[in-house]
Amino acid sequence: MKTRITETFGIRHPIFLSGMSWISVPEMVAAVSNAGGMGILATGVLGVTQTREAVRRIRELTDKPFAANVTLYFPGAKENARVLLDEKVPVINISMGKGDKIAEEVHGYGGKVIGTVVNEKHAKAAEAWADALLVTGHEAAAHGGDVTSLVLVPAIVDTVKIPVIAAGGFADGRGLAAALALGAEGVAMGTRLMMTSDSPIHQACKELALDKGIDDTVYTTRFDGQPCRILVSKGSKTAMRRGLDLPRALVNSRQIARMMGMPWAKMAVGVTASGWKNVRQLSFLANAFKAFQVSTLDGDVDKGVLPLGQVVGLVHDLPTVAEVLERIVAEADVARARLDGAFLK
Secondary structure, three states: OOOHHHHHHOOOOOEEEOOOOOOOOHHHHHHHHHOOOEEEEOOOOOOHHHHHHHHHHHHHHOOOOOEEEEEOOOOOHHHHHHHHHHOOOOEEEEEOOOOHHHHHHHHHOOOEEEEEEOOHHHHHHHOOOOOEEEEEOOOOOEOOOOOOHHHHHHHHHOOOOOOEEEEOOOOOHHHHHHHHHOOOOOEEEOHHHHOOOOOOOOHHHHHHHHOOOOOOEEEEOOOOOOOEEEEOOHHHHHHHHHOOOHHHHHHHHHHHHHHOOOOHHHHHHHHHHOOHHHHHHHHHHHHHHHHHHHHHHHOOOOOOOOOOOHHHHHOOOOOOHHHHHHHHHHHHHHHHHHHHHHOOO
């Protein structure tokens, strides 16, 4: 299957692993890239040393193209971006911020840039510096947009000239075929690839997710301060009821600072100096990081919170990453043939 996405990024299948904290680790990134797609390393919860080690580990596991993400409003994002640039990562995925300066350096060493967007305004702005856009619809796990992929993807395709990767609601070949019909030239998948035998997420979460349907998630601002889709569970209900919890955030921020190798006092001063709006958002984020970690690593959704897309209701098994990609491409061919037949007169 050839699209502008496969040609731009030098991959066999137009399928990407979404960058998910604690899930999109080097082994998962390499598994997707080795299977013909492109894995995106999640760096949001990594310090600079961990980020460098992760990039080098990926290169030990694959000689195929791969990507790493930078979420610009996260603490330590600029420092991690510097590591990715120094390591000349082939593709950098930028979200939640202006990526022009990073993109300039990436293009300087011959790399590519993907901008993640959730609306037409941000898509048009990112077109100035990105080689492709990852367009995240309402159905997606975690931070999707307010508009469903069925509407958002064609709207942005009509707005920009660069190729679009659709995310949110895609788990099989029918979804890939649908995304192509909407004008996208590839798909990114989080929930589907999270639910594979290669995924590092706790087995208890995989088994729990297999029993969930398309209506077992909730989209809320009361978890991490931004619209976020998570599994309905005891842990998520507690988090939403609690809302902003500054004392808890203070405790959790210390753990985050240690995890990222940053002096807590320096991080606290920087956050405080940025104003109340940012303090509020990062306080939500500190608690969210902890809740995500408890669910993904410990498998405890009574205390933790699990990000899941609505597409979880379409996932019924735990194959390998390679099996998922081959299956999706085969299913897309079947869907295309079925459509060709439907249009015959």
